[in-house]
Amino acid sequence: MPEKPLKICLVSSELTPLAKTGGLADVSAALSAFLDNKGHDIRVLIPFYSAIDTKSLEIAPDPSLQNLSIRIGNHHLNYSIDTTTLPNKALKIYLLRCPELYDRPSIYTDGSDEHLRFILLSRVAIEMCQHMGFAPDIFHCHDWHTALTPLYLKTLYAWDSLFENTRSVLTIHNIGYQGIFDARILHDMGMQDSPENLYQEDLALGRVNFLKTGVLYSDLLTTVSPTYANEILGSTYGMGLQDLLRQRQDSLVGILNGMDTDEWNPRKDALIPYPYDARDISGKKENKQALMQELELDSNDDIPLLGIVSRLTSQKGIDLIQQVVPKLIQQRRFALAVLGSGEPRYEKFFGELQGRYRNHVCFYRGFSNKLAHMIEAGSDMFLMPSQFEPCGLNQMYSLRYGTVPIVRRTGGLADSVQLFEPSSGKGTGIVFDDYSASALEWALNAALDLYQDKKSWRKLVRNGMAMDYSWKHQGQIYIDLFRQILPTGK
Ligand code: ADP
Ligand code: GLC
Numbered sequence: 001m002p003e004k005p006l007k008i009c010l011v012s013s014e015l016t017p018l019a020k021t022g023g024l025a026d027v028s029a030a031l032s033a034f035l036d037n038k039g040h041d042i043r044v045l046i047p048f049y050s051a052i053d054t055k056s057l058e059i060a061p062d063p064s065l066q067n068l069s070i071r072i073g074n075h076h077l078n079y080s081i082d083t084t085t086l087p088n089k090a091l092k093i094y095l096l097r098c099p100e101l102y103d104r105p106s107i108y109t110d111g112s113d114e115h116l117r118f119i120l121l122s123r124v125a126i127e128m129c130q131h132m133g134f135a136p137d138i139f140h141c142h143d144w145h146t147a148l149t150p151l152y153l154k155t156l157y158a159w160d161s162l163f164e165n166t167r168s169v170l171t172i173h174n175i176g177y178q179g180i181f182d183a184r185i186l187h188d189m190g191m192q193d194s195p196e197n198l199y200q201e202d203l204a205l206g207r208v209n210f211l212k213t214g215v216l217y218s219d220l221l222t223t224v225s226p227t228y229a230n231e232i233l234g235s236t237y238g239m240g241l242q243d244l245l246r247q248r249q250d251s252l253v254g255i256l257n258g259m260d261t262d263e264w265n266p267r268k269d270a271l272i273p274y275p276y277d278a279r280d281i282s283g284k285k286e287n288k289q290a291l292m293q294e295l296e297l298d299s300n301d302d303i304p305l306l307g308i309v310s311r312l313t314s315q316k317g318i319d320l321i322q323q324v325v326p327k328l329i330q331q332r333r334f335a336l337a338v339l340g341s342g343e344p345r346y347e348k349f350f351g352e353l354q355g356r357y358r359n360h361v362c363f364y365r366g367f368s369n370k371l372a373h374m375i376e377a378g379s380d381m382f383l384m385p386s387q388f389e390p391c392g393l394n395q396m397y398s399l400r401y402g403t404v405p406i407v408r409r410t411g412g413l414a415d416s417v418q419l420f421e422p423s424s425g426k427g428t429g430i431v432f433d434d435y436s437a438s439a440l441e442w443a444l445n446a447a448l449d450l451y452q453d454k455k456s457w458r459k460l461v462r463n464g465m466a467m468d469y470s471w472k473h474q475g476q477i478y479i480d481l482f483r484q485i486l487p488t489g490k
Contacts, residue, residue: 006482008035008042009136011125013118013145015046015093016263017086017369018057019107022311023257023393024142024173027224029086030260034475036091043134045125047117048082048095050103059084059095065131072119073188077101079120081128088262096124115181116188118145118210125149126157138482139168144179147214148189154217155197156190167485170218172211174390175232175239176315179210199244215244220485221252222478224391225412229254237388253481256415257391258471264376264397271373276402278465284377284402291378295362297335303360304334304451306444307379307403309372309394312342312350317385317408322349323437324444329357332448337379338363339371376401381447385432385440389413395429399464404457405429406443416469422456428464 010032014025028044035042065081079098086093096102101117108114122141126149129136141149150168157163183206186192195203199216202209215221223229231237233246245252262268266284267277273290276283285301292299310316325336338350338361350363364371376382382398384407391412395405399417407413409431420427430450432443451457 003483005038006035006040006138006479007134007136008040008138008140008482009125009129009134010035010042010044010140010142011121011146011149012044012046012142013121014107015044015086016260018052018084018093019046019049021107023391026260026393027173027257028142029089030258030263030471031475031478033086033089033091033260034258034471035479036089038475038479040479042091043094043128043132043136044091045081045094045096045121045128047102047121048097049107050099051105051107052095056087057084062094065094065128068127068131070120070123070127072116072123072190073185075116075188077120079124081124094128096121115179115185115210118179119148119188122146122148123152123156126152126163130160130162133162135162136166137486139166141168141170141214141218143171143173144177144211144214147179147210147218149214150217150219151197151213152190155194165487167219167482168217169220169222169482169485170214172215172221172223172232172390174315175211175223175237175241176388178212178239178241181208181210182206183208212241212244215241215248219251220481221245221248222481223252223254225256225415226254227414228388228390228411231388231411255474255477255481256412256469257393257396258474259393259396259400259469261400261470264373264400266377266401269373269377271370272377274377276377278402278462281402281461281465287374287377288380289378291337291374292335294374295337295364296358297337297362298359302333304380304448305378306334306336306406307375307382307398308336308338308340309375309382310340310342310384312340312346314343315387315389317387317435317440318343318346318349319387320385320435320437320440321383322346324440326353328441328444329353329360332445334360334448336361337375339366339368339375341365341367376403379403380451381406381430383444384408384413385443386410386413387435392416396467396469399428399467399469402461402465404447404460404464406447407431408435408439409433416467420450420456420460420463422450422453425456425459426463427460428467429460
């Protein structure tokens, strides 16, 4: 007998292409679309940020979800829910409209009401289901922004029998961001009369931690790669949550992210000038030419082009790049295309590097999906020397685009890239272990040397392009796990 479709409410602060700062957006969108395609009833809720580009979207108010209100602490908030459909997908998205909280220039802010913005989202996910009479099997929450939903199901909304068979899942995409606030927001959290529900040691220190609360209350915890699931149990990567995670180890599973193979398909990619695939890879060279011209880099196929697309934060190993690249670029011939924005000290570094090596380094400061695709298609190698990397998506995009990833063996990078051995012809990238300048220097030299060995390089590129990191397998793991935590008989 075929299994019954699941009813899922997925709530996230980001969703590609509507609202994106990083991989969370890609995963929320692609996993939802996969579940929808599989016939599950999935309702996805994100905030209707004013930063969402609505030009190419058809947005309609959901008549049954207009002019609603909610009381959060002393705040009376009015909201409505609109719907839209993702470009090229069938999936319907619910947009939580509350201009008072979401009309800001950016998705995240450092405003004093940041906690409110995501308490609202976490509670409205539940109230939206109530208004729709939708009893989800699973609430799927992502990162700290929606990590309070599991707490609310077990406290503020525990009275509602609509949710008696509902289970909650929290996926940790990045433990580096926990949503830590002053305990004065207890009232806004709705926990002023029952602070015993929260982590007492934090309260004693005068703070509350949204992610930690989610770790305490969700029925299942997942993170975005098996290696990261292991790493966060220790003090180096656990960022203070390791003890609690060890207590909940039986409920913690690492599932490697998949990638959206429609959006990231070099044969069908409308954002790159020359489509190609593993059968005919000739377009890759032309993309390289086009990219180097566009970025005003000296274009010559003999010069390997190294790409970086990244949030510029310490997580991404930019410190190592700072220590190694300025020296290496004087010793070896290569060009560098960098797309990213973030911490001013890193932006300054890449800006100065570009100033010094104008024909060999291009730094595009900002966010550009088109340029991200062009860099994946046009580069020979892609650099991700991350200090930690829960999963990482660009190394997977790189593999599919025949761009050799150079990565540090951590988190999802360790699970998705294998060191190439010229003698056996096996492996998909260059992988180094230590978080040190000498290890990165070794990796870059190894990649540049290998690039000169055309036969090995071709093999390495082809090995990568043959990998399948689609959602087909990974999405099924989520479905199987969701079923395992449901009350028996579902
Ligand atoms: P993280 O979520 O930690 O930033 P991931 O590798 O999982 O890292 O995902 C990053 C995603 O964001 C990728 O889709 C990448 O292409 C995209 N991205 C990062 N920076 C930029 C940028 N400046 N412009 C366009 N896309 C970017
Ligand atoms: C996070 C992580 C990244 C991961 C992404 C999607 O932002 O930093 O490694 O790929 O989430 O899960």
